[in-house]
Amino acid sequence: MCPPALIPFKPVNPKTRLSAILNQEEREQLARAMLEDVKAAVKDAMCSPVLICSELFESEDVQVTVTDANLNETLNSLLPQNVGPTMIIMADLPLANAESIRRVTSTKMDLAIVPGRGGGTNVIFMKNPEKFHVDYYGTSFLKHMKIANEAGLSVEVIDSFRLHTDIDEPEDLVELLIHGSGKSRACLEGLGFTLAVNEGRVGVVRNR
Amino acid sequence: MCPPALIPFKPVNPKTRLSAILNQEEREQLARAMLEDVKAAVKDAMCSPVLICSELFESEDVQVTVTDANLNETLNSLLPQNVGPTMIIMADLPLANAESIRRVTSTKMDLAIVPGRGGGTNVIFMKNPEKFHVDYYGTSFLKHMKIANEAGLSVEVIDSFRLHTDIDEPEDLVELLIHGSGKSRACLEGLGFTLAVNEGRVGVVRNR
Numbered sequence: 001m002c003p004p005a006l007i008p009f010k011p012v013n014p015k016t017r018l019s020a021i022l023n024q025e026e027r028e029q030l031a032r033a034m035l036e037d038v039k040a041a042v043k044d045a046m047c048s049p050v051l052i053c054s055e056l057f058e059s060e061d062v063q064v065t066v067t068d069a070n071l072n073e074t075l076n077s078l079l080p081q082n083v084g085p086t087m088i089i090m091a092d093l094p095l096a097n098a099e100s101i102r103r104v105t106s107t108k109m110d111l112a113i114v115p116g117r118g119g120g121t122n123v124i125f126m127k128n129p130e131k132f133h134v135d136y137y138g139t140s141f142l143k144h145m146k147i148a149n150e151a152g153l154s155v156e157v158i159d160s161f162r163l164h165t166d167i168d169e170p171e172d173l174v175e176l177l178i179h180g181s182g183k184s185r186a187c188l189e190g191l192g193f194t195l196a197v198n199e200g201r202v203g204v205v206r207n208r
Numbered sequence: 209m210c211p212p213a214l215i216p217f218k219p220v221n222p223k224t225r226l227s228a229i230l231n232q233e234e235r236e237q238l239a240r241a242m243l244e245d246v247k248a249a250v251k252d253a254m255c256s257p258v259l260i261c262s263e264l265f266e267s268e269d270v271q272v273t274v275t276d277a278n279l280n281e282t283l284n285s286l287l288p289q290n291v292g293p294t295m296i297i298m299a300d301l302p303l304a305n306a307e308s309i310r311r312v313t314s315t316k317m318d319l320a321i322v323p324g325r326g327g328g329t330n331v332i333f334m335k336n337p338e339k340f341h342v343d344y345y346g347t348s349f350l351k352h353m354k355i356a357n358e359a360g361l362s363v364e365v366i367d368s369f370r371l372h373t374d375i376d377e378p379e380d381l382v383e384l385l386i387h388g389s390g391k392s393r394a395c396l397e398g399l400g401f402t403l404a405v406n407e408g409r410v411g412v413v414r415n416r
Contacts, residue, residue, distance in 0.1 A: 120410075159307070202328075
């Protein structure tokens with residue numbers, strides 16, 4: 001079994017909530033590094049990454065679908081075309097590893113969902129994608145639980161901080177510098193970021 | 209096996225980083241509710257809660273140790289006295305449940321550690337507590353990994369967002385309102401808090 005893992009990706013001007021500490025080029029560089037880490041974890045867990053991109057983007061090793069429709073429309077037109085288990089995983093999860101993803105794909109339920117920080121949905125794994133549809137943005141985790149319930153689908157909520165930790169805000173970079181081991185952490189360190197402890201609280205500082 | 213679970217608890221003026229939205233009495237009420245949820249989860253996972261309190265505090269159902277020494281000194285004087293597996297778990301983990309705690313206590317390693325947000329340590333489980341010592345505050349997760357390494361103890365890092373999510377800042381309350389099911393969530397709802405979606409981002413609002 002090698003289920004597709006659909007990865008929505010925004011190559012141009014991504015992660016704007018990091019604008020206070022990273023310029024556009026740096027944010028694009030970090031976003032690509034995080035995508036590489038997610039792709040590596042997905043492959044290690046025996047899934048096949050497929051990028052769903054908002055703009056033209058070239059990848060040497062994986063299939064790319066470019067679309068200018070919004071994310072929900074795009075995914076909801078793709079899901080009925082997928083036969084068999086299908087995953088959707090966000091591109092900003094640099095702590096993802098094969099072990100955490102295998103916990104998702106080995107669910108005994110119809111669906112496995114990993115909530116993101118602040119009510120988002122970081123990963124959805126569907127045994128029968130044609131029976132489900134997505135509704136991202138806002139408290140999408142609660143919306144997805146409701147959609148599953150209304151469709152009579154059983155759900156396992158996977159309790160993983162590695163897949164729960166999406167990188168959106170400057171303070172999220174602390175998690176990457178502590179728990180990351182891949183290209184994203186190297187990217188961040190290459191940009192001059194290190195951990196800083198200030199009055200008992202941990203943040204990041206940039207040295208150049 | 210019913211290992212002790214040491215729970216440090218500050219009953220007076222706790223959780224000061226929530227002061228912008230909760231007064232002292234309300235913070236004390238929420239802290240006690242979170243403690244109740246942690247105690248319930250710990251008991252469901254067949255551990256015996258023991259409170260380590262910074263001030264006088266009465267509990268009808270569990271042993272209380274009151275100390276005016278700092279947390280590290282207190283714990284490091286207690287650990288060598290414990291024979292057999294011992295846990296230290298923070299009191300501000302209202303998403304803790306029996307399943308996540310059993311993942312900790314069923315480790316095959318010498319130690320299991322659950323990191324908190326921002327480099328803290330939320331749970332430590334020690335098979336041989338006399339061989340370990342704690343060093344909380346700052347990036348305690350990294351310090352604990354180093355102490356374990358220097359003592360030649362094997363460590364499993366438990367990948368759980370339920371035990372990773374400590375409630376410190378106003379935005380953390382979102383997690384409690386989404387994923388909580390115990391007394392802390394009821395307390396927060398009783399204080400008038402509900403979820404609010406604003407420009408795609410999820411926060412909390414207080415209605416009274």
